[in-house]
Amino acid sequence: MRTLILAIALLSIWTSGLNAGRKNISAAEPIILWPNGAPGAVGKESSDIPTLTPYFAPKEKATGAAIIVCPGGGYTHLADHEGRPVAEWLNTLGITAFVLKYRLGPRYHHPAPLQDAARAIRTVRARATDWNIDPKRIGILGFSAGGHVTSTIGTHFDSGKPDASDPIERVSSRPDLMILIYPVITMREFAHAGSKRMLLGDNPSAVLVALLSNEEQVTKETPPAFLVHTANDSTVPVENSLRFAESLKRAGVPFELNIYERGPHGFGLGGKDPILSTWPQRCEQWLRVHGFNSRATK
Numbered sequence: 001m002r003t004l005i006l007a008i009a010l011l012s013i014w015t016s017g018l019n020a021g022r023k024n025i026s027a028a029e030p031i032i033l034w035p036n037g038a039p040g041a042v043g044k045e046s047s048d049i050p051t052l053t054p055y056f057a058p059k060e061k062a063t064g065a066a067i068i069v070c071p072g073g074g075y076t077h078l079a080d081h082e083g084r085p086v087a088e089w090l091n092t093l094g095i096t097a098f099v100l101k102y103r104l105g106p107r108y109h110h111p112a113p114l115q116d117a118a119r120a121i122r123t124v125r126a127r128a129t130d131w132n133i134d135p136k137r138i139g140i141l142g143f144s145a146g147g148h149v150t151s152t153i154g155t156h157f158d159s160g161k162p163d164a165s166d167p168i169e170r171v172s173s174r175p176d177l178m179i180l181i182y183p184v185i186t187m188r189e190f191a192h193a194g195s196k197r198m199l200l201g202d203n204p205s206a207v208l209v210a211l212l213s214n215e216e217q218v219t220k221e222t223p224p225a226f227l228v229h230t231a232n233d234s235t236v237p238v239e240n241s242l243r244f245a246e247s248l249k250r251a252g253v254p255f256e257l258n259i260y261e262r263g264p265h266g267f268g269l270g271g272k273d274p275i276l277s278t279w280p281q282r283c284e285q286w287l288r289v290h291g292f293n294s295r296a297t298k
Helices: 002-022 084-092 112-126 145-156 193-200 206-211 239-251 276-289
Strands: 051-055 066-070 096-101 138-143 178-181 225-230 255-260
Touching: 051 084, 051 112, 066 084, 066 112, 066 145, 084 096, 084 138, 096 112, 112 138, 112 145, 138 145, 145 178, 145 193, 225 239, 225 276, 239 255, 255 276
Parallel strands: 066 096, 066 138, 138 178, 178 225, 225 255
Antiparallel strands: 051 096
16 A cells, blocks of 8 residues: 555656646647648548647757657547647657657558658658757657557658658658557557558458568667557557567567556556556656667767
8 A cells, every 4th residue: 555655646746747847838830741732642631631740849958859759549530648748748858749640541541651650750850950859869659550650660661762852752761769659560460450441441452461560570670669558458459569579679679668467548648547657757768778868969
């Protein structure tokens, strides 16, 4: 009982500090990723226009690192609690955040979300000087289906197209690290059926299933990863994170895997749960190891 009381007390102190740090944090205007229309766009509605909403870290705390946030929602919607609150938390660490509005099913299938994530990383990297961001410290964070977007760009990035007329397309889309929170990873046995259908359609080919089962796409060039899951997740089975971690280990890619005994899917930052809410603190420590919440030395 004393342990639980202490945990709750510490959580209260940490949450109060976090909320205090969020004061006066506001988003800039969303950036349209393709001003002349996204590739494969089927209309001109909001759902056809991927955007990136910046949350700039306070100047006095800014570390020069940036992380793109991909909310989950089964590739049908974007969960609010996995967007702005996460960006605000990252700001308290001195990290500039960008919330990605990527294209969704059933209106869009692969490769639209991958294209949007790649464009988001290229945009931040191309404008790094304007935004006082280190182009070598640009990460991506995703929840649930947003975790699939994250692991997809982490395993399907490219170095850019040197001859592209658009200068943004000339830079690399590789993230420097990935944060995966109860992520969808596979399109096989342990797939989240809804996400799979929205991303790949009703009858995807075996080639497409393999391509988007990201545990099968890991190489030694895949960026370091931080993973969080609960063992009893009944929506996206924990095997998604376990298999991805196994692939990272085989490839020699640094990773940290955090499996909590129990908890619902979709817990975001953990809310008031004294156990699940510890993952942001663990992640903060991991980010420090990778130089994301400290100023880079010149």
